[in-house]
Amino acid sequence: MSLQVLSFIVVGATFALYIGIAIWARTSSTSEFYVAGKGINPVANGMATAADWMSAASFISMAGLIAFLGYSGGAYLMGWTGGYVLMALLLAPYLRKFGKFTVPEFIGDRYYSRLARVIAVISLLVISITYVIGQMRGVGIAFANLLNMSVEVGLFSGMVVVFIYAVFGGMKGITYTQIAQYCVMIFAYTVPAVFIALQLTGTALPQIGLGSNLASNNTHVLEALDKTLVELGFGPYTGLGGMSQMNMFLLTLSLMVGTAGLPHVIVRFFTVPRIRDARKSAGWSLVFIAILYTTAPAVGAMAMWNFIATVQPGPIGSPDGNVKFEDLPAWTDRWEETGLLAFEDKNGDGRVQYYNADNPDFAPIAASYGWEGNEVTELDRDIMVLANPGIAGLPNWVIALVAAGGIAAALSTAAGLLLAISSSISHDLLKGVFLPNISEKSEMLAARLSMVAAILVAGYLGLNPPGFAAQVVALAFGFAAASLFPALLMGIFMKSLNKQGAIAGMLAGLLSTLLYIFLYKGWFFIPGTNVFPDTPDYWLFGISTGGFGAIGAAINFVVAYLVSRATAPTPEHIKQMVEDVRVPRSS
Amino acid sequence: MSEMTPSQQESRHLYWRKNLKIILWSLAIWAFVSLGLGIVFAEPLNNLSIGGYPLGFWFAQQGAIYTFLILIFFYAWRMNRLDREFGVDEE
Numbered sequence: 001m002s003l004q005v006l007s008f009i010v011v012g013a014t015f016a017l018y019i020g021i022a023i024w025a026r027t028s029s030t031s032e033f034y035v036a037g038k039g040i041n042p043v044a045n046g047m048a049t050a051a052d053w054m055s056a057a058s059f060i061s062m063a064g065l066i067a068f069l070g071y072s073g074g075a076y077l078m079g080w081t082g083g084y085v086l087m088a089l090l091l092a093p094y095l096r097k098f099g100k101f102t103v104p105e106f107i108g109d110r111y112y113s114r115l116a117r118v119i120a121v122i123s124l125l126v127i128s129i130t131y132v133i134g135q136m137r138g139v140g141i142a143f144a145n146l147l148n149m150s151v152e153v154g155l156f157s158g159m160v161v162v163f164i165y166a167v168f169g170g171m172k173g174i175t176y177t178q179i180a181q182y183c184v185m186i187f188a189y190t191v192p193a194v195f196i197a198l199q200l201t202g203t204a205l206p207q208i209g210l211g212s213n214l215a216s217n218n219t220h221v222l223e224a225l226d227k228t229l230v231e232l233g234f235g236p237y238t239g240l241g242g243m244s245q246m247n248m249f250l251l252t253l254s255l256m257v258g259t260a261g262l263p264h265v266i267v268r269f270f271t272v273p274r275i276r277d278a279r280k281s282a283g284w285s286l287v288f289i290a291i292l293y294t295t296a297p298a299v300g301a302m303a304m305w306n307f308i309a310t311v312q313p314g315p316i317g318s319p320d321g322n323v324k325f326e327d328l329p330a331w332t333d334r335w336e337e338t339g340l341l342a343f344e345d346k347n348g349d350g351r352v353q354y355y356n357a358d359n360p361d362f363a364p365i366a367a368s369y370g371w372e373g374n375e376v377t378e379l380d381r382d383i384m385v386l387a388n389p390g391i392a393g394l395p396n397w398v399i400a401l402v403a404a405g406g407i408a409a410a411l412s413t414a415a416g417l418l419l420a421i422s423s424s425i426s427h428d429l430l431k432g433v434f435l436p437n438i439s440e441k442s443e444m445l446a447a448r449l450s451m452v453a454a455i456l457v458a459g460y461l462g463l464n465p466p467g468f469a470a471q472v473v474a475l476a477f478g479f480a481a482a483s484l485f486p487a488l489l490m491g492i493f494m495k496s497l498n499k500q501g502a503i504a505g506m507l508a509g510l511l512s513t514l515l516y517i518f519l520y521k522g523w524f525f526i527p528g529t530n531v532f533p534d535t536p537d538y539w540l541f542g543i544s545t546g547g548f549g550a551i552g553a554a555i556n557f558v559v560a561y562l563v564s565r566a567t568a569p570t571p572e573h574i575k576q577m578v579e580d581v582r583v584p585r586s587s
Numbered sequence: 588m589s590e591m592t593p594s595q596q597e598s599r600h601l602y603w604r605k606n607l608k609i610i611l612w613s614l615a616i617w618a619f620v621s622l623g624l625g626i627v628f629a630e631p632l633n634n635l636s637i638g639g640y641p642l643g644f645w646f647a648q649q650g651a652i653y654t655f656l657i658l659i660f661f662y663a664w665r666m667n668r669l670d671r672e673f674g675v676d677e678e
Contacts, residue, residue: 074647078621081652211639220639238644283659297648489667585675
């Protein structure tokens with residue numbers, strides 16, 4: 001059976017499964033629509049949260065990012081998992097005890113202010129919309145590159161499927177679909193990883209395999225990779241140097257705090273029956289996330305090793321050490337067609353050389369080999385996961401499975417984000433601010449209609465992505481870290497923090513982060529309008545834009561504290577409410 | 588919401604102080620393992636090795652994640668016990 005037909009069958013079967021679940025899990029009340037009736041088992045909720053959290057970026061891009069960053073890629077691994085500790089210890093049990101439907105609702109009630117709630121809604125919308133664009137794009141790209149279909153067809157099919165299960169099923173439908181999507185995704189990620197670990201090291205577990213010896217020459221995988229990369233003019237894989245230590249520290253911290261402040265993830269802990277389930281559920285989420293995140297370093301390193309071995313099968317520097325153009329394996333042709341991989345014979349020797357042509361110390365060595373430039377002129381990071389089964393020579397059904405996995409990752413995250421967007425519009429803006437007397441039935445209709453609108457907007461932006469789509473993800477995390485997380489944390493742990501302090505803090509955190517990112521990335525991301533070049537020499541104290549979220553959060557904390565000290569104290573009944581949230585049993 | 592007696596209030600405060608202490612210790616370990624062992628002390632630690640990985644590299648790409656898992660389940664277990672000790676557990 002051809003790869004194309006097989007892929008259609010696998011992806012089609014998963015779509016049929018998602019729609020079947022949607023029909024089974026229809027919703028009828030706002031509580032079911034927003035928080036699945038607070039009846040989800042903590043293990044099931046953990047699995048759904050893991051699918052919600054792991055996006056196309058985690059599935060497709062992260063291992064590639066690690067492959068090229070080496071050790072420093074750990075910032076993403078630790079940042080995107082460490083946030084769950086903050087969520088489990090500092091937010092989840094208390095927000096579950098509070099017992100409402102949305103994150104802005106807590107901020108509005110705790111700070112007895114509609115303005116605070118509206119600021120929270122704005123942060124939520126900016127975070128979720130920027131994030132959802134990337135997911136819709138991910139669905140389209142997975143279709144285009146893996147199934148050889150146009151981006152448009154892929155995107156429309158994705159929109160229709162999400163529409164069916166999210167609009168009718170709400171949080172309940174989304175949660176049960178996400179459980180299925182998690183299974184598809186994790187199977188698709190680990191099967192190629194296990195095969196490749198077995199081929200290279202003879203060890204089936206990728207986490208152990210990465211520390212083992214290469215089956216071919218009995219040296220450690222990481223040692224061999226370090227040595228080869230250095231001989232090609234790159235930095236060693238395990239060495240520090242991908243980014244400055246301070247920026248790695250700040251980026252990790254920003255991603256941790258940002259993760260803990262993402263509204264579509266926090267709201268998952270509103271869906272479990274009890275407070276003790278909320279505590280445990282964060283742990284189960286991390287178990288299911290860790291299966292992918294501890295496999296990713298092996299996928300990245302081994303894909304890098306396999307790629308270099310493909311281009312450089314013989315000794316480095318010897319005239320016949322590099323692969324001949326006509327001997328490049330078949331998987332390279334497929335990826336050359338997509339434009340994500342490109343070769344050019346710069347020195348006309350008929351062989352491919354891959355090395356670091358930007359390293360001035362290595363230039364004389366390269367010249368002595370007769371190399372005249374890096375001949376792998378395009379090597380997209382995303383290839384590292386997508387082409388992995390091809391590189392390892394795995395059968396076609398594994399390639400089809402990876403396509404289904406990438407689409408599942410993107411769809412599950414998109415659905416969670418769309419729900420966060422629609423509930424903040426129908427519940428926080430309509431019912432909370434503009435139409436407080438709206439009936440439950442009308443609120444449900446409003447929720448479904450805003451979901452439809454959100455899907456259409458996300459689909460449109462996925463088809464016509466603003467040029468800055470990749471850069472705004474930094475903004476999403478920066479916003480979550482600088483605005484929502486501090487307001488939630490202080491709302492629980494600082495009884496005396498009042499309305500004025502919280503509002504001033506959120507605004508200061510938001511605006512400082514926005515300003516810092518715009519200064520280096522351009523006003524509203526319009527190319528060419530940046531005030532300073534986005535390079536380490538110009539960064540304030542050398543802080544990268546991705547690492548500024550932690551600084552924004554610190555600004556939020558300080559401003560909130562100072563303003564709160566200078567203004568009227570928190571009313572007694574709010575203090576009472578905070579006291580009550582802190583204890584599991586209602587008094 | 589019913590009024591609490593002074594002794595009940597005292598017990599609530601003690602419960603909250605104990606919770607804060609557990610949180611602070613857990614977060615200290617959280618930060619030390621990830622930001623400390625995985626980043627600040629990674630370079631010297633890379634001279635040691637664990638299961639074939641340089642140690643600092645292992646903490647940044649594997650060990651920190653396992654530590655996070657243990658911390659969350661420890662906290663859930665410890666707090667459930669604390670809830671029962673203070674009679675504030677659900678049902």
